[in-house]
Amino acid sequence: MSLMGTFDVGTTGLVAQSLRLNLIASNVANAESAVSADGQAYRARHVVLQSEARAGRVGQGVKVARIVESNAEPRMEYRPGHPLADSKGYVTMSNVNPAEQMVDMVSASRAYQFNIEMMNTTKQLMLKTLDLGK
Structure with a gap:
């Protein structure tokens, strides 16, 4: 892999972790919700990552394979006055x-x-390589 290819791998990692962080934020925001848009209790969502292959070579980055809902049971809270009880x-x-x-x-x-x-380390390495010619 070339040094420039390292940026491609890093970019795939940034995109995948950014999506993961967005899902975590959504999960935390809905932690105390009782009903989602479909009338059911919100279920936590998680990202499933997978190695990405480009041009037949594995290890060329990571991609989001799918987003899955948690299979954990919903919490039951005792709130007798709640309208959804x-x-x-x-x-x-x-x-x-x-x-x-x-x-x-x-x-x-x-x-x-x-x-x-x-x-950043790759960038520094490339800059040092350019300085060798001076």
């Missing part, structure tokens, strides 16, 4: 675990920073 007084809440989302956010943020650092 069932006959026993329980409201079906989202299955978002805020602590898990914060750990994912730190992981995605660090991966994003790593890609930036890798691209």
